[in-house]
Amino acid sequence: MRSATADDIPAVEEMILARSNWLEGRGLPSWRERAAELARQAENPDGDVWVLAEDDGRIIGCTTVQDQTPPWGWTEEELNESAHYLYSTVTDPAYRDKKPGTVMGLWVVDRAAWEGRTWVRRGCLFPELVRCHETEGFKVLHEVQRTHTKVYLMGRRAERIAGMDERYRALWTSSSEC
Secondary structure, eight states, X not given: OEEOOGGGHHHHHHHHHHHHHHHHTTTOOOSXXXXXXXXXXXXXXXXXEEEEXXXXXXXXXXXXXXXXXXXXXXXXXXXXXXXXXXXXXXXXXXXXXXXXXXXXXXXXXXXXXXTTXXXXXXXXXXXXXXXXXXXXXXXXXEEEEETTEEEEEEEEEOOOXXXXXXXXXXXXXXXOOO
């Protein structure tokens, strides 16, 4: 995992489009129309976009980690707790069996604990994704109706994750993620 840069924009966009093809092939909504916009976030000067990259530079995942939870849907008490908020996680479907999304999510949980934060939070729109994140230890804390969409707000307590080096190594050897 490393902080994304402007140089990553083409590779991130290519990866988002590969995921979009995969989603559309299964009749699911994709990020195709927003791929360029999402990829351009790699140059965010706040450094909150992270990429999971192979040693040769190939991007196999990206995610955004912010220090502030969006204000809607959470209680005032929750908003006052220290947390990282994880969103816009996208992975290359060619690595699906290696579960790079899980590795990135656990990296954030570990990083949050290392930084002394209490929580990692995330939101998602699809029940299938909720089930995936539940296997990573996240729990649905709130369901919020946002205009035409139900959003599942999830959280997991920050904690150190043993074996992160082994999880990274497993990504690079013999190539079902959520």
